Amino acid sequence: MQPTVWHCRMMSDYQIGNKPGLAVKWFGQDWDPPTHIPPIRPMKNVDQLFRYMRGESLPRQTFPEAVYVFDGKRFGKMKELFAAGGFYMVNSNLARVLAQFDLGQGELVPLPFYQEDKVTRLPEDFYLWTFAAQKNAVLPEQSRNIKPFGIGVNIVEGLWSVRPDVEDDDIALSASVAARPPDVWCDTKLDAALFFSGALVAALRAAKIKTNFHLCRCRLTS
Numbered sequence: 001m002q003p004t005v006w007h008c009r010m011m012s013d014y015q016i017g018n019k020p021g022l023a024v025k026w027f028g029q030d031w032d033p034p035t036h037i038p039p040i041r042p043m044k045n046v047d048q049l050f051r052y053m054r055g056e057s058l059p060r061q062t063f064p065e066a067v068y069v070f071d072g073k074r075f076g077k078m079k080e081l082f083a084a085g086g087f088y089m090v091n092s093n094l095a096r097v098l099a100q101f102d103l104g105q106g107e108l109v110p111l112p113f114y115q116e117d118k119v120t121r122l123p124e125d126f127y128l129w130t131f132a133a134q135k136n137a138v139l140p141e142q143s144r145n146i147k148p149f150g151i152g153v154n155i156v157e158g159l160w161s162v163r164p165d166v167e168d169d170d171i172a173l174s175a176s177v178a179a180r181p182p183d184v185w186c187d188t189k190l191d192a193a194l195f196f197s198g199a200l201v202a203a204l205r206a207a208k209i210k211t212n213f214h215l216c217r218c219r220l221t222s
Helices: 043-053 092-098 198-206
Strands: 005-008 022-026 064-069 081-084 087-091 108-111 126-129 146-148 160-162 172-174 184-187 194-197 215-217 219-221
Touching (some): 064 108, 194 198
Antiparallel strands (some): 022 064, 087 126, 184 194
């Protein structure tokens, strides 16, 4: 039986990181100010965020060192998946499911979360989710509802992005490449997009994870 693979559009859901009530501490720096408006980052940091979302491997110092909650009401509305400093975090429920699967070089990195005093740890564990795994499985010429990445003279050759109205079977993948480990990966031809194995999606549903990953089934072809 041919395996099932799902395209995950969670990176296009800006509500995941909308006003989480969190402030970040970066390595070698002081805490970010407690504001719902993210501070402006140097271009180096923006480039690192794009590389993260494309599944490239980055050093630990690229990511937040610690996080504190300055707005408990807002943070209380977050589900199992949320963002801080532009990077994705998961709670212990989602981490337990993900940890059962092959994440490639991606990791669930324990991350200190503090109360507003920046000293007292929260009772729950949270993890930074890195996506350091890539495949070259997308078949753009056989896919629907994707478009070249960029605009006009800034189009990046060989890189595509998914349209908002993408549906099941729109994205075509090489079956032989998609079937290989790991269970979570980014594709070298598609910007800011994750792919999940069918086994992982089944486990997420069995665990009743509430996060909307915006999943679309992929079409596997030879």
